[in-house]
Amino acid sequence: MTSCMIADSEWPQFRRNVLMGKLPASEAEFLASYDPKKFDAPLATVDVTIFTVINGSLNVLLVRRNEFPYMDKWSLPGGFIDLVGDNDLNATAMRKLKDKTGVDAPYLEQVGTVGSKGRDPRGWSLTVLYFALMSSEKVRLRAGSGASEVAWRPVQNGQVEEVLAFDHEELLKKALERLQNKARYTMLPGYVLPEEFTLTELINIYRVLLEEDIDNPMMRRRLLRTNLLEETGGFREGDTRPAKLYRFAREAAQHVFERNLEGGR
Amino acid sequence: MTSCMIADSEWPQFRRNVLMGKLPASEAEFLASYDPKKFDAPLATVDVTIFTVINGSLNVLLVRRNEFPYMDKWSLPGGFIDLVGDNDLNATAMRKLKDKTGVDAPYLEQVGTVGSKGRDPRGWSLTVLYFALMSSEKVRLRAGSGASEVAWRPVQNGQVEEVLAFDHEELLKKALERLQNKARYTMLPGYVLPEEFTLTELINIYRVLLEEDIDNPMMRRRLLRTNLLEETGGFREGDTRPAKLYRFAREAAQHVFERNLEGGR
């Protein structure tokens, strides 16, 4: 038992200490002699799938890499954690987001983490995937570091036209799947709209995301029943009957409907 | 622009190469000279919250650490990714699970990733959190590497009695929250039962998890309507009327009810 107590992969630093006869006696001593860089740690990155709707179709923010590997290929914005500047993972995600768009997103959520031996040619790597929702209105795209170009690209059937670096096509699918699932029982889709919007605009986002027709009266009642939409007092004027403008109450993103939209499932 | 193209934190290895005048010309050349260990990468671990029900109460598997830091403290089973042996994150989670219990779990799901500067005294660290569900029946607990003791511990109000290492109390809460949420619209709770079970046993798990009374007739219909429970033909005999035994169909874990249990929300 004792001989296999420390597995090879588990604590290289500890093992090294043991082999050198330097078994630390206290936690303080252990930490003082501990060097995190000697660990066999995977590469760790954060990637952000930023969605918006432009002219009634779903778009995602892509950047063109200007570094190896996958130089000149398009990818989701993302990169390494800044061990000095980033206090936690969310900070990394928000930094990446702001770096490319110049603004904060009204909604940001962690999707999950993908890690494997083969997903990055440099070695074992994992990436913590986020998705963000924002209106494309005030955004001024900036290439920032690591990218030569930034652009919104339309998403169709869970894909963009471009071939993406790494496993980012898979990541995009995962993020979209999460968003589509949540569209069935939350108000998240609204966060791709500017702060003020009409009910029809909001319902149209659901139509785009779920790729199915949605009954306007039903959806209107479903949304209003939550009491998380407040009238701004303003109207959207057009060639036809003006529509009331609404905004979300603060807790709207947390709301969970008791019943899912059934739709085409 | 060019001067701030490569942020300090982003590509130390690349920066080093640039400073040394070794700008690689091709991806192959770049990869050949690439040394992942020179990266400033966070510590990366995988932790698994393994739930079961023993004598009608929710239990979680804990291990007592026999290594620094937090030596002798209880914690969730987990540890470093084996860059050689583990092909992906799920493999690490399954390995940790099997290492302590000797069996595979009928259900394993990634909850999310927590990472920050301060959660580990050794430095910036992130952990990918999983939760697993299993029957405690056939399990033979084994301390395995890194632990001096392994034991099931009852969970009450989202807590165990023991003080846990690192931020594992928080991780336990996160995993439990996910499980409780899913109990409202999935059949996952059943995966803490042995392969064959009665409907009343299954409903009782929901009661334990959701900490509220659940109408037996309602729940029975809700479960049976899915057609994902098949009768085994056997009966559980007791002092009273025998109960039919059921097992899950293969896809039962994926099933999502259109409507949530409302309960005490």
Next chain:
DNA sequence: ATAATAGTGTCTTTAAGACAATATTAC
């Protein structure tokens, strides 16, 4: 027969879904 648990029947309520009808604007 009684106790105890397994299992069925029935009624109410709520929200989704379908679709008809009305309201308000520009022209």
Next chain:
DNA sequence: GTAATATTGTCTTAAAGACACTATTAT
């Protein structure tokens, strides 16, 4: 007025929830 979109009304359906009732076993 018409066209177009916003908004309201009404009916159906399905499942949750509540609770009364029946069924089957051991004693």
